[in-house]
Amino acid sequence: MNRRTFLGVAGGSFLIAGATYYAFSDKSNFVRADLKPDSNVKTGLTPDQRQIAYLASLAPSGHNTQPWMIRFIEPLHWIICNDKRKWLPAVDPMQRETILSIGAFIQNLEYAAHSLGYRCEFSLMANTNQDENVMEVKLIRSGSKLRYNAERIVQRRTVRSNILSVDLRAEDVKLLIDNEPDLIHFIPRTDKAYHVLNEQTIESNKIQSYREPAQKELADWIRFSSKDAELYRDGLSTGSMEIEGIAGWLVRNFYGKSNVMAKSFRDQNIKQVEKQVASSAGWFLITSKDASVGSLIETGRRMQRLFLKVREKNIAIHPMTQILEEPSIHQSFNVSVGIIDPVQFILRTGYVKKYPDPVSLRRPVERFTQWVT
Incomplete structure (x- = not known):
């Protein structure tokens, strides 16, 4: 067998092997629509x-x-x-x-x-x-x-990508604030605080990405494979992280917890955050009067009421909480954005051309x- 014949045969073998592997690989993101009833357990619920x-x-x-x-x-x-x-x-x-x-x-x-x-x-x-x-x-x-x-x-769903840098209409902002301007604050693109939020979101993500316990915790909650996504039905799936196409196929089939701890993964996350904050209409900040359990519960309810209004207006919401999770950034945050009360939610927002279907998993x-x- 001459060299040319050998390379042709070998190349064909690799193609067949590759096609065979792909046929049995994890080919698509596992999303909410794929979930089936967990069991026939009788719980006594109506x-x-x-x-x-x-x-x-x-x-x-x-x-x-x-x-x-x-x-x-x-x-x-x-x-x-x-x-x-x-x-x-x-x-x-x-x-x-x-x-x-x-x-x-x-x-x-x-x-x-x-x-x-x-x-x-x-x-x-x-x-x-x-x-x-x-x-x-x-x-x-x-x-x-x-x-x-x-x-x-x-x-309802979180939208991370394809948020437009188009100003929100005044009537839409009014609808979302819902007569609670002292607790729901909209920071538009034209406001100085908008740029502070962008910069501090990037900086806090850099800190958190290289803080080992935080990165390990993230790794523990990522469900790369469809098998794990279906098994646990919680955590961050490739679908909810909006990792699609070839990138999605690669991470579903070849990534695990160790990859999350690698420098390349951390750096890619930071680049993604930089790309995200570069495109939005602004930020919603939701505050509470204090940090009591009752106030936090009511603030969570307030956020959800806002979140359940946005889809009808083709407005995306992307919670980005890292500023509040990193003490070195959080300690000066209120002063930098001119808000006195404790900030409990930081929500990136803006219009989208097409609203995607919900994909995050539920137990x-x-x-x-x-x-x-």
Whole structure:
């Protein structure tokens, strides 16, 4: 066999091997639409209760940890709990973000109940961010014919890419602030604070990317493969991180936790953040009057109410919290943007030409509910 013949045969063999590998590889992002029922476990929940719990779970959370649990005392009497297994001690050591996320969950729960003809009676139980029992809720048949449109909950999603640098219309800003200008602050592109937010977001991401505990924590919550995404149904999937095409195929098939700790991955993340902040209409900052559990829950609810309005206006929301997670940046942040009250959310925003479908994963109801015995 001469050299040319050998190279032809070898090349063909490599092509066949490559095609075979691709045929059995992880070829597409695993997204919410791919989820199937986890099991046929009988939980004793009525269809209404199951639907309310599921819709509540569509709330956002840091790294999509979903840090909530529901305990059923009786069919329409629940306790919303703080699941410490889902905490993020490296970036959220005081569980501030955890309680904010539970607040968003509670807002979803109230809207979901309303969509099915119930009203909620809430009683705060927690005194600290670490308490397990956070909120007691009783569902009561309301008889109201006016129902919340639960499709808004289903269709909500975080959008990271393709946000336009086009000014938000004044009427849209007014709708989103919703008569709460002392608690929801819009920083437009023309404001000096806008550039401060851009710069400090980049700087805090640089710090966090090279802070080992934070990067390891991130690695623990990334679900690169579709197998892991389907198994855990939480965390950051390639779909929710908007890693598509060839890049998506590569990371699904060849990346793992060790890659997240590599310099190249950290540097690429910083470049991506620089690209993101270079394109937006501005930032929404959501504040609270204090840092009590009750205030944090209400602030989480306030954020979720805003988040559930934006899709109808083709406005994207991208939470970027690193400024609040890095003390060296956070300590001077309020002064630099001219806000007195504690800032609890930093949300990059702007219009998008086409709103993408929701893709982030959610655990089935059976995994975050239990009956009190």
